[in-house]
Amino acid sequence: MTDQALIDLAFTMLGRSYVPYSKFPVGAALLCADGTVFTGCNVENAAYGSTICAERTALVKAVSEGRRDGFERLAVVGKSTDYCWPCGACRQMLYEFAPDLEVLVARGDGAFVKLPLRELLPHGFGPASLG
Numbered sequence: 001m002t003d004q005a006l007i008d009l010a011f012t013m014l015g016r017s018y019v020p021y022s023k024f025p026v027g028a029a030l031l032c033a034d035g036t037v038f039t040g041c042n043v044e045n046a047a048y049g050s051t052i053c054a055e056r057t058a059l060v061k062a063v064s065e066g067r068r069d070g071f072e073r074l075a076v077v078g079k080s081t082d083y084c085w086p087c088g089a090c091r092q093m094l095y096e097f098a099p100d101l102e103v104l105v106a107r108g109d110g111a112f113v114k115l116p117l118r119e120l121l122p123h124g125f126g127p128a129s130l131g
């Protein structure tokens with residue numbers, strides 16, 4: 001799957017976001033080595049801290065379906081003029097299962113950048129850190 005196709009899938013997820021509080025929809029699409037894509041959107045809550053981000057929705061969908069490895073690329077998109085950078089909690093959750101993930105980060109106009117998760121989360125704390 002091309003980077004653009006993954007970005008496009010993430011953009012389709014903006015319509016599923018539940019964002020009555022922030023009004024800031026985010027979409028995500030996580031590509032596995034076998035071509036499977038798990039999509040996600042942010043789902044907010046009246047108890048604001050219970051909100052789950054789009055990237056973690058996609059990741060948790062994948063893990064709950066039995067996937068624990070083979071994650072290759074993630075697209076995360078928003079509608080704003082700036083790039084929709086993944087938050088710290090999402091970087092950390094992704095690092096657990098996919099430290100070598102490539103991350104595509106898009107702006108509302110569709111422009112995107114691609115960078116390794118290891119660059120977004122240098123010296124990440126992962127399973128090996130507990131050894």
Ligand code: THU
Binds near residue numbers: 043052053055090
């Ligand atoms: N959000 C995400 O979905 N992903 C991120 O990495 C950053 C923030 C969501 C959470 C909340 O619903 C809204 O964006 C505003 O913070």
